[in-house]
Amino acid sequence: MLLEKKNDIQVSIVIPVYNEQKVISSLFGRLQELMNTSTLKLECVFVDDGSNDDTAGQLISICMNDPRFQYISFSRNFGHQVAIAAGLKNARAREAVFIIDADLQDPPELLTAFYQKLKEGYDIVYGIRRNRKESWIKRGSYYLFYRLINKIATLRFPVDAGDFSLISRRAVDVINLFPEEAVFIRGIRSWIGFKQAGMEYNRAPRVKGSTRYSYTKLLRLAMNGFYNFSEVPIRLISYLGIASISIALIYLIVTLINKIVYHTVPQGFTAILFTIVLFGGVQLLSIGVIGEYIIRTFFQVKNRPPFIIDKKIFDGVHSNEP
Numbered sequence: 001m002l003l004e005k006k007n008d009i010q011v012s013i014v015i016p017v018y019n020e021q022k023v024i025s026s027l028f029g030r031l032q033e034l035m036n037t038s039t040l041k042l043e044c045v046f047v048d049d050g051s052n053d054d055t056a057g058q059l060i061s062i063c064m065n066d067p068r069f070q071y072i073s074f075s076r077n078f079g080h081q082v083a084i085a086a087g088l089k090n091a092r093a094r095e096a097v098f099i100i101d102a103d104l105q106d107p108p109e110l111l112t113a114f115y116q117k118l119k120e121g122y123d124i125v126y127g128i129r130r131n132r133k134e135s136w137i138k139r140g141s142y143y144l145f146y147r148l149i150n151k152i153a154t155l156r157f158p159v160d161a162g163d164f165s166l167i168s169r170r171a172v173d174v175i176n177l178f179p180e181e182a183v184f185i186r187g188i189r190s191w192i193g194f195k196q197a198g199m200e201y202n203r204a205p206r207v208k209g210s211t212r213y214s215y216t217k218l219l220r221l222a223m224n225g226f227y228n229f230s231e232v233p234i235r236l237i238s239y240l241g242i243a244s245i246s247i248a249l250i251y252l253i254v255t256l257i258n259k260i261v262y263h264t265v266p267q268g269f270t271a272i273l274f275t276i277v278l279f280g281g282v283q284l285l286s287i288g289v290i291g292e293y294i295i296r297t298f299f300q301v302k303n304r305p306p307f308i309i310d311k312k313i314f315d316g317v318h319s320n321e322p
């Protein structure tokens with residue numbers, strides 16, 4: 001019923017938000033400005049990823065006062081990627097969904113340019129970061145991640161493209177079909193295909209506050225990219241096995257020749273110790289890699305809901321339905 005009433009919305013803007021109390025007022029200002037000046041009919045969908053500061057209070061008051069702003073909150077922190085997935089499921093626009101970060105690193109005003117590109121016949125228009133304002137450790141890690149994943153993944157990932165993108169209605173519908181447990185939005189977005197285009201942009205620094213991504217969260221995100229979109233890590237184990245068997249055979253032959261032909265006394269205690277320790281490590285690592293795939297299978301098989309919704313405010317109306 002809601003859908004019928006609201007299907008004049010052309011683009012939904014999905015914004016995952018986690019403890020961003022310092023940012024909300026600037027964000028709201030920029031979004032309001034965009035909505036008032038754009039020729040498109042827009043709605044914003046805030047997904048509050050279990051914030052425990054004043055974020056919820058501020059967002060609720062915005063959404064109760066202006067029906068163009070919608071609010072969904074999770075029962076706890078489920079993570080940025082899951083928040084985007086929830087936003088995609090609840091976005092009602094009939095033409096496209098625009099995904100941006102709450103900290104205004106992705107300029108909302110680029111919607112106009114992205115939308116034009118979409119109208120040229122693309123289903124997905126994603127932003128490519130021309131510059132980064134993060135520390136060199138983060139920049140270096142991102143650099144390595146995108147190059148490495150392109151080497152090992154079964155599909156091509158656009159380099160330096162994050163979640164900032166405009167996705168057509170039909171592509172969003174396809175993404176919403178994915179029952180992925182450890183969801184990695186930019187991976188799924190590449191995987192589904194269709195015509196995709198990248199648009200370069202300057203990534204702004206965060207307006208206020210500090211990053212909500214700890215190194216652990218970032219590492220987990222990277223791991224989801226590797227393990228969910230590549231079987232290379234598990235294949236490497238077999239290659240490693242073949243390589244070590246070959247080395248062992250050569251070593252055996254050398255030892256036998258030494259013993260039979262030259263009658264040398266047994267030597268190589270260090271070599272043996274080294275080999276045991278090395279291959280002990282290699283085996284543990286290999287079990288770990290297999291474990292990563294098993295963990296993923298385990299959680300997927302459990303078939304738990306990917307997130308739990310606590311509150312919803314749509315069109316200025318409060319509801320507690322999940």
Ligand code: UDP
Pocket residue numbers: 015016017018019020049077078079080083100101102103105206210211212213
């Ligand atoms: N975020 C979220 N859940 C989290 C962590 C972050 O919804 O557990 C949101 C955050 O509020 C922001 C976006 O995801 O809108 C990107 O986070 P952040 O800016 O901290 O990441 P960075 O830009 O530093 O990679």
Ligand code: MG
Pocket residue numbers: 101103105206211
């Ligand atoms: Mg940010």
